[in-house]
Amino acid sequence: MQALKTSKLTEAASAEDIFYLVSAMKDSGLEVDKTKVTEVINKIKAKDSTALTMAYILQTVAKLGLSKASIKPYLDLANDVLDQADELNGNQLFFERGIFTTTMVAQGVADIITSYGEMEGISEPKLVKLINFLYTRRHSTNLRAAAHLAAALKAFSHNAVVTPVSITLGAQPLDDSKEQFAAGAEVHHASPKLRLRLFTLGGDSLNPTKITLKAAGLYAIQGPNKIRVLTGPAERGSFSSPDGKSYFELSLASANGSLPTRNWYELELSARWKGESSKQRILGLSNVQLPLRVLANPKIVDSIMKVGDGAHDKYQTEIKLKPGSRITGSGASGSIPIEIGQRMLLSLRFVDDDPAETPLTVHQAFVQFTHQETDQSITFVCNEVAAVGIASAKAYQLKLDPEGSAADFDNMDGIYKMELLAGDSLFSKPLLWHMADVSLHFTGPRGLDSARRAADAADISRQKSPSSAGMKRAGSNPLIGTGPTKAKPGIEHVFRPPERRAPRPLAWAFTVLCAVPLLGLLISWSMIGFNLWNFRFSLSAIVFHAGFIAILVLYYIYWCYLDMFTTLGYLTVLAVPTFLAGNSVLRAQLAARQASPTSNTTKK
Template sequence: MRPFVIGFLFSLILIIRSSQIDQSNTVFIGSITARDKDHFRAVFAKHLSELPSEAFIIYHAILGSHCLDVKVPNIDSICSTLNKPVTNAEESFYASSIYKLTGSSKCKVSTAEVETLSKQLLVEDIPIESLFYLISSMKNLDIKIDANRVSTILGKIKAKDTSPMTLSFMLHILSQLGLTKSALSGYSSSVGDVLDQAGEISDNQLFYIKGLYTSAFVAKSVVEFLTAYGEVPKGVENKLVKLFNYLYTRRQTTNIRASAYLVAAFKSLAYSSLLMPVVIESSVKTNEDLGLSIPPTFSVDRANPTLNLRLKDIWTDAYFKPSEFNLKADGLYAVKKVDEIRTLIGSSNRGNFKQDDKTNTFQLSLDLDANTTSGKYELEVTAALSSKKPNDNRKLLGITNVQIPLRVTTEAKVAQTTLTIMDTAHERHISDISLTPGKTYKASTPSGVITLELGQQISIDLSLVDSNQVPLMAHQVFVQLTHQKTQQAITFTCNEKTKDTKLGKKSYYLFLVSL
């Protein structure tokens, strides 16, 4: 016989998957933190410490380091390997870019050599990549560029090839020509064209099948073109945020080229004079604070449904002052697990968030009615700058007309708990015992404990409800058994069974066998 006390430990986990609709925009799932920057610094420092001789490696390591405001040691020594005549556009690009980023005279490229290259290569059949290298080199060295001629060449290239990299090279080149908005307007549709070719990993991420470098290069090129153009074409905002969300999830890469352009893309976005990316975070401790790479989630307790948010800069660990924004909540929608159908709960206008500059938080009471159950929801939120200077044309990203995936949690209570004793050897039911949650059950035995004979089995069957006795379905339920004398405990995972398919009611059970 084995005396034991039965204790219960339950975990209710509600999994949220955002369900966007066509009219809504996507939120950023995270920002580049100090921890992320330390990772990239280590990647670039490792390559530079090896004293590379390849211009490809040197350029990308220095580009990334420059974006992170890292001064490269021994730059003259590193550049000495590049101090040679340039014979093609790629060599010219790497050398002139490194010179511009570092200012080292050892990296300086002969302006005359690049001018000679431009006369030789700037023809209609020049490959787009070579054109990108050449125009960038000329820009780095302040060599005059014939914008009309380059535009004509770009038009002929686009007529033959509209692949993502070709369009991205084109957008990057156009952003460097100093063209007027009117001149750039004829190319603005190319932004949508290149973003339309991205694949969708999930409802909040876009990527390019050729890999992380391509995705990062596209993102950087789009940002730089939009900044030069001064306007965000319709339908671009949502896709651009999704593309940066993909880059964010891949920020642990150690590939030198992908790392450099990922960092450069985020910095271009953060410092754009047109775009103002804003990351919405929960004001509670985030997953990033806990050392996890997954984005934080938003949740409120059903008993106290107050949502607390913070708005964060995408490139630093700084938070925006709430007084800088007017943050407004519209409708709260319940989202069914199976078909993702959204149902408006209560008013479609839940008012403005309260602001607290001392804690950098926005606060909103959702005022849930008695019929609102725990589960997955989406809250529509939009924001605007509280004040703008006359010439401030910045476009907010990630915070206008967005849907925040929200989970409403509740305290799970045990209900309808039955302990069944079976004689498995003879396939015989012995007894059912009803257990009252929160109370200790005492058996009719002298010691007050349940006893099991060899070959007997205990089955514990239970269900969960919230404070209003509404049935709950848990992601997983555990039962913990604690030895009465030693206090040693074993935690078991329960199986589930459906009690009512139509209503989705479930119970959870565990078998224990006496050996």
């Protein structure tokens, strides 16, 4: 260990090396030279200010046991590191290399806060966002990430200075309690009380007897811009704890028992320790906005079904439907007959199930018709219209013209089960109501698929077949015109077959023809008396010819592999020495010709 100390505790070492060296020495009980380590890490900090390096430095300083005054500069450094983080969704902070770097920084910040003894200079909102990122990744399946994540969460959950708190919505009522409570961040008239529990990052429940949890204003989220509007009093008081040990409870109902109108809301929460029960600072519960919904308990009213002449839009028969029960008619099996040429009009409203019967709007309202024999079904959307005689109320209607919708029904006449399906994100429960059975008649021929399905439905052997195919035929299908399908042929991946190659004799003939120009070149040289033996073996001549050949090779490579700009770069490198060497060769040739006897004789 002393040898490692001598070799590694230098300016050339990385922050990671210093961290592991100090950790090993502390675990071995060896004395650490605090002054030398501090000097080295300060020089490393001056050269490298990346987040991971700063994380190792913070964890190293926390292990040295320095004085509070010596730690203060590194506490400011921790805040500077948080400034390097990127923000996610407005409520999380993370660093470039993902969960590893983020967990290392988080652990470094937690350790330096513990060593200093307070959060002086550390931005609480940024620290909360950093912890939010860790908390949302607590289900990581990567072993390396999970190990570092567990270490970072432990550093905060067992921190003597801060206590990050998470909120769990909803709580199971006591066994002897007959009250109903909302599950999650939802309240409605049957359950006006909001219940929640507080946990540390380690999963330990915070005792309500030691913490005061207060609710400030309840803000309605209105419009597409999500404008926050205060609803009711600005202070809603403190949460109580009926069992005194596990959960907090607050009723959002007013003095007269009424709840705010159904909508999306945010409840502002704050928490503090009671008395001197703890000196730790609670993180994550200072004016935090808790999203919740006030739900409506929907009820159907003014439900009327009319049947009459479709040509003149007159309805001779009016049937008042009773929500929750099926109306029987005069047709077969208690169905309501709708003859050829007739139309049906269905109208209803939704209200809140309270004494005032506040009108409601619904996000989705459908009427589904399901054939009794074949289980084929078709779904229609109800149209939203203004309710007659009631201001600001909406009614939902369905006008069905069987003759005009014959193609949708595939001309499949018979008895259909008529059901209402309604839902909304602000409803305490969706609505499903079997209103009646209607008998529809069509003049056109049945579609081939519907006719086959009708025949299959009448075949008892098909209905009771124990095979998987028989069970598939007997099952319901949600769409008209699509019956049980057969397995599609398997997909076979076929790669492009290789191109046919020429026969070997033809290939050799082509090669010989390509070599003919070279042969012609040699013959031409011999005819004109080209003197290869007169080649002067000088440096410039060798460089020139080598460069010229290299340029020709580069020309070939350009056509096969390179782009133009890359080729021009290589050509510049080859062209300069080739040009200079060629110039030298030409001057040498000229000088040699002028110095030869033939040249002198010619001059005379």
